[in-house]
Amino acid sequence: MSVFTPPSRLLFGPGPSQVPERVYQAMAQPIVGHLDPFLFEQFEHIRAGLRELFGTRNQFVHALSGTGSAGMEAALSNFVAAGEKLAVFSAGYFSERIIEMGKRHGANVVVLNKAWGETFTEAEASEFLIREKPHAAAFVHAETSTGALQDPKAITGPARSVGALTIADCVTSLGAIPVNLDENGIDIAYSCTQKGLSCPPGMAPITASPSAIERLRTRTAPCPIWYLDLGLLLEYYEGSHRYHHTAPVSTIWALREGLAAIVEEGVSTRFARHQRAHEYFVRRIEKEGLKLLVPPGRRIPNLNTVCVPEGVDDPKTRKRLLNERGIEIAGGFGPLAGKIFRIGVMGPLATEKNVDLLVDALLECMK
Amino acid sequence: MSVFTPPSRLLFGPGPSQVPERVYQAMAQPIVGHLDPFLFEQFEHIRAGLRELFGTRNQFVHALSGTGSAGMEAALSNFVAAGEKLAVFSAGYFSERIIEMGKRHGANVVVLNKAWGETFTEAEASEFLIREKPHAAAFVHAETSTGALQDPKAITGPARSVGALTIADCVTSLGAIPVNLDENGIDIAYSCTQKGLSCPPGMAPITASPSAIERLRTRTAPCPIWYLDLGLLLEYYEGSHRYHHTAPVSTIWALREGLAAIVEEGVSTRFARHQRAHEYFVRRIEKEGLKLLVPPGRRIPNLNTVCVPEGVDDPKTRKRLLNERGIEIAGGFGPLAGKIFRIGVMGPLATEKNVDLLVDALLECMK
Numbered sequence: 001m002s003v004f005t006p007p008s009r010l011l012f013g014p015g016p017s018q019v020p021e022r023v024y025q026a027m028a029q030p031i032v033g034h035l036d037p038f039l040f041e042q043f044e045h046i047r048a049g050l051r052e053l054f055g056t057r058n059q060f061v062h063a064l065s066g067t068g069s070a071g072m073e074a075a076l077s078n079f080v081a082a083g084e085k086l087a088v089f090s091a092g093y094f095s096e097r098i099i100e101m102g103k104r105h106g107a108n109v110v111v112l113n114k115a116w117g118e119t120f121t122e123a124e125a126s127e128f129l130i131r132e133k134p135h136a137a138a139f140v141h142a143e144t145s146t147g148a149l150q151d152p153k154a155i156t157g158p159a160r161s162v163g164a165l166t167i168a169d170c171v172t173s174l175g176a177i178p179v180n181l182d183e184n185g186i187d188i189a190y191s192c193t194q195k196g197l198s199c200p201p202g203m204a205p206i207t208a209s210p211s212a213i214e215r216l217r218t219r220t221a222p223c224p225i226w227y228l229d230l231g232l233l234l235e236y237y238e239g240s241h242r243y244h245h246t247a248p249v250s251t252i253w254a255l256r257e258g259l260a261a262i263v264e265e266g267v268s269t270r271f272a273r274h275q276r277a278h279e280y281f282v283r284r285i286e287k288e289g290l291k292l293l294v295p296p297g298r299r300i301p302n303l304n305t306v307c308v309p310e311g312v313d314d315p316k317t318r319k320r321l322l323n324e325r326g327i328e329i330a331g332g333f334g335p336l337a338g339k340i341f342r343i344g345v346m347g348p349l350a351t352e353k354n355v356d357l358l359v360d361a362l363l364e365c366m367k
Numbered sequence: 368m369s370v371f372t373p374p375s376r377l378l379f380g381p382g383p384s385q386v387p388e389r390v391y392q393a394m395a396q397p398i399v400g401h402l403d404p405f406l407f408e409q410f411e412h413i414r415a416g417l418r419e420l421f422g423t424r425n426q427f428v429h430a431l432s433g434t435g436s437a438g439m440e441a442a443l444s445n446f447v448a449a450g451e452k453l454a455v456f457s458a459g460y461f462s463e464r465i466i467e468m469g470k471r472h473g474a475n476v477v478v479l480n481k482a483w484g485e486t487f488t489e490a491e492a493s494e495f496l497i498r499e500k501p502h503a504a505a506f507v508h509a510e511t512s513t514g515a516l517q518d519p520k521a522i523t524g525p526a527r528s529v530g531a532l533t534i535a536d537c538v539t540s541l542g543a544i545p546v547n548l549d550e551n552g553i554d555i556a557y558s559c560t561q562k563g564l565s566c567p568p569g570m571a572p573i574t575a576s577p578s579a580i581e582r583l584r585t586r587t588a589p590c591p592i593w594y595l596d597l598g599l600l601l602e603y604y605e606g607s608h609r610y611h612h613t614a615p616v617s618t619i620w621a622l623r624e625g626l627a628a629i630v631e632e633g634v635s636t637r638f639a640r641h642q643r644a645h646e647y648f649v650r651r652i653e654k655e656g657l658k659l660l661v662p663p664g665r666r667i668p669n670l671n672t673v674c675v676p677e678g679v680d681d682p683k684t685r686k687r688l689l690n691e692r693g694i695e696i697a698g699g700f701g702p703l704a705g706k707i708f709r710i711g712v713m714g715p716l717a718t719e720k721n722v723d724l725l726v727d728a729l730l731e732c733m734k
Contacts, residue, residue: 004393004624007405016398016613026371027617028395031383031567033695038374065569066433066594069612073594101593194613200398202432202569202615225592226468227433227440243700245436246383246561248569250394251618257371328400333610 009322010349012358013330014144014172014303015195017346019258023199026257031249035241039249042256043237049259050205052267053174053197054189056181060213062237063255064204064228065248068171068192071204073101074228075167075190079212080136081219082106087134087164089125089155091118093145093334094169098138105224110134116335117146117305119154119298126158136165141179141189142172145333147294147305147342149173152184160185165212171195174205175262176274176302176346187212193251196302198347199258202251206230274302277350281343284359293340302350305332305340312366314338320365327361376689377716379725380697381511381539381670383561383568384713386625390566393624398616406616407608409623416626417572419634420541420564421556423548427580429604430622431571431595432615435538435559438571440468441595442534442557446579447503448586449473454501454531456492456522458485460512460701461536465505472591477501483702484513484672486521486665493525503532508546508556509539512700514661514672514709516540523552532579538562541572542629543641543669543713554579560618563669565714566625569618573597641669644717648710651726660707669717672699672707679733681705687732694728 011018032038047061054061064074076098080086086107088099091114102109112128114120120139129137137159142149152168159166168189170179175196181189187209194201208216208230216230223229227245236244262270278301282292285306293305308314314331318341321327332340341362345355378385399405414428421428431441443465447453453474455466458481469476479495481487487506496504504526509516519535526533535556537546542563548556554576561568575583575597583597590596594612603611629637645668649659652673660672675681681698685708688694699707708729712722 004396004620004627006396006399006620007403008397009399009403011398011400013400016400016616019398022371024395024397024617028391029371029373030375030391031378031386032373032376033378033380033383033697034568035697036374036376036689036695066437067612067615070433070594073592097593104589104591104593192613200615200617201401201613202618222471224471225440226464226471227437245434246559246568248434248567248615248618249383250391250567250621251569251615253371253373254617260371322403328403330400330402 008326010327012343012345012349013328014342014344015192016201017195017198017344018348019198019200020261020348022261023254023258026253027250029253034246034249035243039247039252040241042252045256046252046259049263050207052263054179054181054207055183056207058207058209061207062233063252064206064233065245066204067201068190068204070228071190071192071206072098072169073225074204074206074230075188076101076107077105077225077228078216078223078230079165079167079188080105080107081221083108084135085110085132087112087129087132087137089120089137089139090114091146091148092116092140092143094140094143094171098169117148117293119148119150122154122157125155129158129162129164133162134164136167138167140169142170142300142303144172144303146336147300147303149298149300152186156185165215172300172303178271181207193255193258195344196346197255197258197262199254200251202248203255274346274350277345277352277355278302278304280352281345281355281359284355288359288363302344302346304343304345306343308339308341309366317366321361324365325361327358375693377694379710379712379716380695381562381709381711382559384565384711385715386565386567387628387715389628390621390625393620394617396620401613401616402608402610406614406619409619410604412623413619413626416630417574419630421546421548421574422550423574425574425576428574429600430619431573431600432612433571434568435557435571437595438557438559438573439465439536440592441571441573441597442555443468443474444472444592444595445583445590445597446532446534446555447472447474448588450475451502452477452499454479454496454499454504456487456504456506458513458515459483459507459510461507461510461538465536484515484660486515486517489521489524492522496525496529496531500529501531503534505534507536509537509667509670511539511670513703514667514670516665516667519551519553527552532582539667539670545638548574560622560625562711563713564622564625564629566621567618569615570622641713641717644712644719644722645669645671647719648712648722648726651722655726655730669711669713671710671712673710675706675708676733684733688728691732692728694725
């Protein structure tokens with residue numbers, strides 16, 4: 001058997017994104033048991049790092065043993081019981097996934113729909129939420145399928161006024177741009193490790209406000225999903241460290257190290273670097289006569305959606321980038337299939353030099 | 368920030384178990400995207416390795432993006448719909464977990480209980496299943512909480528005669544001892560990566576027979592858990608490779624490499640090595656006047672449960688082993704709390720030399 005050598009890729013897609021070498025090296029370190037005191041010490045480092053990136057003082061901040069989608073399912077199944085009303089702001093693929101999961105868990109799902117790529121104003125949110133008076137309101141902060149960034153306050157303000165918990169999908173935002181959870185009045189947020197945190201996929205950071213946790217403690221029926229039951233998980237992560245499942249230790253080492261790298265760089269420095277790289281990317285793209293799908297002011301800085309120009313073959317371009325340059329970018333799907341390239345500029349790749357490399361290669365492969 | 372250096376442990380507990388260096392090195396290799404053709408090639412290597420270890424020709428063999436408990440929850444939520452009758456053979460902690468999950472998913476759960484550490488005879492299974500005529504019958508092949516090994520045929524034979532699907536928990540058996548899925552007539556089986564496969568925790572191998580998959584395709588209500596919906600996952604793993612979630616690429620590299628190491632050693636050679644190490648462990652333990660909880664003939668070869676001798680302090684012994692020798696073993700829980708040591712002899716540690724190291728250290732730390 002020959003040595004296992006995966007191809008070397010430059011991950012300019014929406015995620016997984018590029019991983020720093022020190023994170024890989026952390027994963028090559030030996031594991032310990034899932035009840036080892038050393039592991040619980042690492043959980044505390046992780047919680048501290050996630051708190052800083054989420055912008056929260058919540059006690060409840062953990063990383064679940066699944067990908068970002070497991071985080072979404074944990075948020076919905078724990079905080080919205082069967083029969084409760086869930087209001088969803090939907091303008092892209094991931095809000096549609098929230099709707100699908102909510103329905104499967106027996107929630108009474110009501111939806112405010114807009115076209116993919118749109119975002120919601122406070123007036124729209126207010127009218128919808130006052131009419132529906134839901135138990136919880138869910139929205140996607142940074143919609144990976146479209147590149148549109150939702151202003152959280154446009155939704156959390158109206159939600160608070162009707163007493164609804166707010167659930168924010170921060171899968172694409174956490175670690176790359178500010179989330180400002182407490183300032184934005186978000187109750188529950190979840191994310192992944194393979195985008196803004198520059199780690200491999202496999203864990204789902206999640207946090208909940210004290211009032212959300214209070215509602216969790218008073219629910220009568222247990223969470224329908226044992227694996228993602230936050231009540232049981234809390235007993236493992238905190239306090240008694242009672243066995244629940246066997247935590248994915250190597251993936252935890254990666255997250256621990258990825259967060260350490262972010263804290264060393266400085267969170268605000270990192271956010272500013274992503275913003276600068278985004279602005280440089282936009283300048284270069286527009287200089288080449290290409291257009292972005294989302295108008296300025298509501299673009300996700302670390303995930304750019306570039307319209308596929310007339311006459312350019314979308315799958316062929318992406319295939320050439322991968323095969324000839326080792327560069328991954330993504331296409332659109334749903335109503336945006338064939339219409340956009342989705343280009344992540346995140347983590348180690350969020351520099352002017354790497355943006356140049358990407359844009360030059362893209363132009364070449366579009367020919 | 369100093370370099371991240373976890374303590375070096377010898378993992379003689381029930382899992383996570385010791386990981387070979389080449390598996391760690393595989394995790395330090397760069398990731399690719401979750402839709403990268405190279406990743407799908409690795410899935411095929413993994414499927415081939417798992418098929419050999421499960422002892423099956425099933426088309427459906429995959430590794431889910433969660434730990435063994437997620438495998439359990441996937442098996443129950445996909446193959447037992449709300450309202451259907453699930454018969455559980457219960458004589459330990461993990462069968463109790465099956466009961467708990469089944470109830471949460473709305474199954475009509477009926478249970479045949481025996482004391483922790485017991486196993487079931489064909490006559491007992493037959494009487495129970497003929498009386499209950501369930502949709503599915505679930506049992507634990509190797510019960511990690513007690514060290515008892517269940518003969519699958521004692522349950523699958525009677526189950527077949529009443530038309531019930533059989534679900535086998537192979538979390539502790541897969542990779543270390545034969546499962547012989549097809550020969551034993553098991554329909555659905557799941558496992559983990561951190562025990563018999565000698566990989567870090569994080570994935571859940573799962574397989575299902577063609578008739579089980581047929582039942583899956585004809586169920587009317589969708590799986591209540593989107594993240595573990597095998598119908599959707601099949602579209603990602605096979606055929607169209609339609610996006611579902613972002614697979615944990617580094618953990619997949621580990622599993623790919625761990626299976627490659629097992630195939631290189633030879634599956635039957637590996638099983639024989641585990642059996643020999645177990646027999647040597649038993650000889651040494653009994654020579655020292657210690658007793659095993661489970662009688663010969665139904666012991667799990669790779670997971671030994673040793674009775675804590677009169678006058679020996681269980682937590683103190685385990686704490687000393689960890690702190691003074693860097694050796695992890697586990698204690699008992701539930702009705703066996705304080706009564707047993709749970710000692711895994713698996714993977715790289717399943718040799719006479721390592722058994723000597725462990726037994727000598729145990730004797731020393733029990734003093």
